[in-house]
Amino acid sequence: MFEITSVAKPATVDEALTYLTRGGATMAKTGAAQPGVRLLAGGTDLLVASRDRNLRWETLIDLKNIPELHGIHLSGGTLRVGSTTTIHELAASPLVAATLPPLAEAAGMLGSYQLRQRATLGGNICNASPATETACPLLVGNARVQLAGPTGTRTVPLCELLLAPGKTALESGEILVSVECAVPERAHPDLRYGGAYIKLGPRRAMDIAIVNVAVLVGLDTDSVCRDARIALGSVGPTAFRVPQAEDLLIGQALGSNAVAAAADAARAAARPITDIRATAGYRLDMVRNLVETAIITALERVTPAGL
Amino acid sequence: MATTSTLTAVGRPFERLDGERKARGQALYAADIELPSMLHGRLVRSPHAHARLLGVDPSAALAVPGVVAVLTAKDVPGRNAVGSRGVQDQPILVTDHVRFLGEPVAMVVAESVAAATQGTAKVKVDYEPLRGVFTPEEALAPDAPALFERGNLCHQARTRRGDFDAARRQAALVVTNVYRTPMVDHAFLEPHAAVARPDGGDAVTVWVTAKTVHPMMDEISRILGWPKEKVRVIAATVGGSFGGKPEIPLGCLVALAAVRTGRPVKMVYTREETFQTSAKRHPYVVRLTHAMAADGHILGLHADITADAGAYTTESRAVVGRAVGHCAGPYYIPNVDVEGRAVFTNNPAPGAMRGYGVPQVAFAHEIQMDIIAARLGLDPVEVRLRNVLKPGLPTITGQPVLEGVGAEACLLRIRELLAAEDATDPCPPQGVPDRNGELLGWGVATFYYGNGRTAVEDVGRARIRREADGSFTLFVGVPDVGQGSDTILAQVACEELRVPWPAVKVISADTAHTLETGPSSASRVTVVVGRAVQEAARRMREFLDSGGGADWRPGDPLPEMAAEYRTDSTSLDKNGQGSPYGTYTYGVQAVKVGVDPRTGKVAVRKVLAAYDVGPIVNPLLFQGQVEGGVTGGVGYALFEGIRLTEGRVANPNFHTYLLPTALDSTAPVLAETVESHDGAGPFGAKGIGEPASIPTAPAIANAIHRATGGRFFELPITMEKVYRALRR
Numbered sequence A: 001m002f003e004i005t006s007v008a009k010p011a012t013v014d015e016a017l018t019y020l021t022r023g024g025a026t027m028a029k030t031g032a033a034q035p036g037v038r039l040l041a042g043g044t045d046l047l048v049a050s051r052d053r054n055l056r057w058e059t060l061i062d063l064k065n066i067p068e069l070h071g072i073h074l075s076g077g078t079l080r081v082g083s084t085t086t087i088h089e090l091a092a093s094p095l096v097a098a099t100l101p102p103l104a105e106a107a108g109m110l111g112s113y114q115l116r117q118r119a120t121l122g123g124n125i126c127n128a129s130p131a132t133e134t135a136c137p138l139l140v141g142n143a144r145v146q147l148a149g150p151t152g153t154r155t156v157p158l159c160e161l162l163l164a165p166g167k168t169a170l171e172s173g174e175i176l177v178s179v180e181c182a183v184p185e186r187a188h189p190d191l192r193y194g195g196a197y198i199k200l201g202p203r204r205a206m207d208i209a210i211v212n213v214a215v216l217v218g219l220d221t222d223s224v225c226r227d228a229r230i231a232l233g234s235v236g237p238t239a240f241r242v243p244q245a246e247d248l249l250i251g252q253a254l255g256s257n258a259v260a261a262a263a264d265a266a267r268a269a270a271r272p273i274t275d276i277r278a279t280a281g282y283r284l285d286m287v288r289n290l291v292e293t294a295i296i297t298a299l300e301r302v303t304p305a306g307l
Numbered sequence B: 001m002a003t004t005s006t007l008t009a010v011g012r013p014f015e016r017l018d019g020e021r022k023a024r025g026q027a028l029y030a031a032d033i034e035l036p037s038m039l040h041g042r043l044v045r046s047p048h049a050h051a052r053l054l055g056v057d058p059s060a061a062l063a064v065p066g067v068v069a070v071l072t073a074k075d076v077p078g079r080n081a082v083g084s085r086g087v088q089d090q091p092i093l094v095t096d097h098v099r100f101l102g103e104p105v106a107m108v109v110a111e112s113v114a115a116a117t118q119g120t121a122k123v124k125v126d127y128e129p130l131r132g133v134f135t136p137e138e139a140l141a142p143d144a145p146a147l148f149e150r151g152n153l154c155h156q157a158r159t160r161r162g163d164f165d166a167a168r169r170q171a172a173l174v175v176t177n178v179y180r181t182p183m184v185d186h187a188f189l190e191p192h193a194a195v196a197r198p199d200g201g202d203a204v205t206v207w208v209t210a211k212t213v214h215p216m217m218d219e220i221s222r223i224l225g226w227p228k229e230k231v232r233v234i235a236a237t238v239g240g241s242f243g244g245k246p247e248i249p250l251g252c253l254v255a256l257a258a259v260r261t262g263r264p265v266k267m268v269y270t271r272e273e274t275f276q277t278s279a280k281r282h283p284y285v286v287r288l289t290h291a292m293a294a295d296g297h298i299l300g301l302h303a304d305i306t307a308d309a310g311a312y313t314t315e316s317r318a319v320v321g322r323a324v325g326h327c328a329g330p331y332y333i334p335n336v337d338v339e340g341r342a343v344f345t346n347n348p349a350p351g352a353m354r355g356y357g358v359p360q361v362a363f364a365h366e367i368q369m370d371i372i373a374a375r376l377g378l379d380p381v382e383v384r385l386r387n388v389l390k391p392g393l394p395t396i397t398g399q400p401v402l403e404g405v406g407a408e409a410c411l412l413r414i415r416e417l418l419a420a421e422d423a424t425d426p427c428p429p430q431g432v433p434d435r436n437g438e439l440l441g442w443g444v445a446t447f448y449y450g451n452g453r454t455a456v457e458d459v460g461r462a463r464i465r466r467e468a469d470g471s472f473t474l475f476v477g478v479p480d481v482g483q484g485s486d487t488i489l490a491q492v493a494c495e496e497l498r499v500p501w502p503a504v505k506v507i508s509a510d511t512a513h514t515l516e517t518g519p520s521s522a523s524r525v526t527v528v529v530g531r532a533v534q535e536a537a538r539r540m541r542e543f544l545d546s547g548g549g550a551d552w553r554p555g556d557p558l559p560e561m562a563a564e565y566r567t568d569s570t571s572l573d574k575n576g577q578g579s580p581y582g583t584y585t586y587g588v589q590a591v592k593v594g595v596d597p598r599t600g601k602v603a604v605r606k607v608l609a610a611y612d613v614g615p616i617v618n619p620l621l622f623q624g625q626v627e628g629g630v631t632g633g634v635g636y637a638l639f640e641g642i643r644l645t646e647g648r649v650a651n652p653n654f655h656t657y658l659l660p661t662a663l664d665s666t667a668p669v670l671a672e673t674v675e676s677h678d679g680a681g682p683f684g685a686k687g688i689g690e691p692a693s694i695p696t697a698p699a700i701a702n703a704i705h706r707a708t709g710g711r712f713f714e715l716p717i718t719m720e721k722v723y724r725a726l727r728r
């Protein structure tokens, strides 16, 4: 049976860091995070895993009462999402829908309605599942994550944070504070963007993806593709971008041949495994078919010129 | 349909009697029961699927604070063997031979669940692992290790009539295929739970989550070595059954623990325990050979059916017994040679599940019918119409079909409905996507289902009491397992008593107050128990009409009437011939699917159904049964399957065992009934519980074929399989 001895409810990031590095109020040690201490956001990964694996926690540090970790803001052309923002808030946010639509779309497909009220963006990223819902859309948003630690804060690209299943580059004692994406249209005012997110699973809710794909394309006034971003999930140890496929789109007026070539390149870049949900071969074919579909959908969604 | 228009309670869409209580969270499930000074039990379970049990040392567990007792097989005072249906071969705690993974070897009883759980980790158990057998083929191999002295063949059953070999020689077309269906779980929301309370030193009350209480009482009394009168079993609110529950060892174990400790004891299984150790639907391998005349008539059927019975007999004999009588489908076939068997393996033992051995064979015979139609160039509905059972014709067990049966009418109605669909919303040709990029197709499947238990005289009993205030209480031995039987039976009683709804209160499934009336299963409650209720109510009405009870004074015993109903079914001879059921439900479902050709993902778009089910007692509950049954069928067709590796369930919870979600069950389900006059139930009613689910999976398989050209002989039909078929 799993056990939790205490739950700390810090009100600031600094206070949370103190708990984390000191191992909580009950353990007067300094230095690295203690083995029995863990950050708690929605708990939809952590508590489920704790029960499954009979984990024991000295202290869980609940991040949900820290105002600076929460909320969705747009300033200076950058979308900033606090780590304890819930997945439901992301899915329902007009700001996210307007600035990075694949992220809103993906958030709306995570788990179930009930689960989305609880699950957070930070938890989804730090859990580092290869099938994580938000990673692909954030990768095509060129997301950077802000981390707070005992020695200050640092910012790293999301692609450098995700290392392997269940593994991030988060140092012990660090907290994920927020995620930032430069709004594509603001970064490239000369381009018009369209995006798409596809999650493939056997059901229409409550599924862990067999393949996830996010696509963002930016076209110039002549409808030539000048920016292309493609990310894949569930077909490698982490979600990842596929520059090999993106390069085949850039500089092209996107006809079916270019799109098919990019889809083939994405397939070639995928490194899926066979597991209980699907075989590697099926996943490869799905990467191809769904990247193609996602690019086509993204192109259909490019805002018409002059708007 | 026998008309219900003159009736005031039967045929009305009343809300179920327990609906509000459940919606408000007031219903008390077994796990909700809290008693003073109650203890909690947890089981030490074998990590081996097949082993000798050499010894159990509880001393370290007894030293854990809070642990009160550790029970082993040595603590069972009576005969340590339980089972249903007359075969008692399963110990409640292993004596010396472990036969499946998760089998209980000891029970730790403690002041808290946490202490009991800690205690289980401290019980030292010595095993000598044995080679296991995990498929019927392995189990029947000459050198296979035997689970029982009598060997690994659990049961064999036959149905024979006419001369199949001659039919085969005459046939213009012979079609043989092998079909495989997986083990699936009931997936009720409420896991197994039970609570027992000692009543003085020589009696015990046990609350269970169960489809039946009297057999549980029998088994507990045998385990304890007590007379039955000393054991009272009550069904708490049941959070879903679908044929599953009771878990007989669980009821026996809490009773034993309560008697041993002198304190109430509760035990609740985790979801993982429920998945690993409780009954499931039997996996089948079904080989069917149809001998066909050129005009589409079936001349003969050969069937070979193998079911994995798992580690104990449980319901396997009856499940296979039903399958060999139903494997032809609702068709007239003069020459039949069917053999079925159940084989012991070191897998968790399957038991009863909605359809009781028939969904597996329906999957096989209904795909056969489609293949035959294609080979003969006939429409799938037409080939069924040519062979469907009609009044006077015998089933393959030789039971004559009664006047008034509407099996043919169901097919005719579905043909009409499909023609209307085709006129308004036609599907593009096979393999051609519609404007949304989807491949579309309709598939049909037909079935029949004998109501009640197979080839035994099925008995229903009921009792009605008039209370001092003039209201009535109905006592029935079957629990409402969620299907609404309390409501249905109260409607029948109200109707027959000619009192306004809901003037009848129902007390169900309490061995102290209700008569044994069989389980809440086999689509039998409305029919068999319902008839007893009707008869008891009729007697009460006649008693009151003739002035009975008029001189009743406070202090007098309350007027009571009891009744019994026995089906006119017969046993079967050695060729499986006879009349095993009083009544059959017939029906057809047509399912429209959409298939995404890029992924193979299948969505059910629409379901049409026509049933010969007699008059409907409650339209709301009927629709609920059909929608629920279809959803179960969608899961069986597309998603579900217990994955076993050497007897271990690899997907023991709801994030790995995939069921359809609400969003996967949005297709409209339009169910109609046809006229039918043979129903044996009250006012001509028949059972719908299992019939709701049986045709869905083969109808979906046939629809996917129509849409994609792919044929599937094995469930579930995952999107990956559909995708591969499309690539071929």
Ligand SMILES: Cc1cc2nc3c(=O)[nH]c(=O)nc-3n(C[C@H](O)[C@H](O)[C@H](O)COP(=O)(O)OP(=O)(O)OC[C@H]3O[C@@H](n4cnc5c(N)ncnc54)[C@H](O)[C@@H]3O)c2cc1C
Pocket: A038, A039, A040, A041, A042, A043, A044, A045, A046, A047, A048, A063, A083, A084, A087, A109, A110, A111, A112, A115, A118, A119, A120, A121, A122, A123, A124, A125, A126, A127, A131, A132, A133, A134, A170, A174, A175, A176, A177, A206, A207, A208, A209, B655
């Ligand atoms: C039924 C069910 C369905 C699900 N469906 C999906 C799905 O469809 N798609 C999907 O991607 N996921 C799914 N999940 C997984 C899970 O819900 C998500 O990953 C969720 O976003 C996790 O967020 P949380 O706030 O609950 O994280 P928690 O469980 O609280 O934390 C997860 C991990 O991240 C760490 N952590 C949390 N916040 C921070 C922070 N700010 N800084 C550093 N570390 C932190 C925790 O210590 C922990 O290790 C599902 C889970 C369940 C139970």
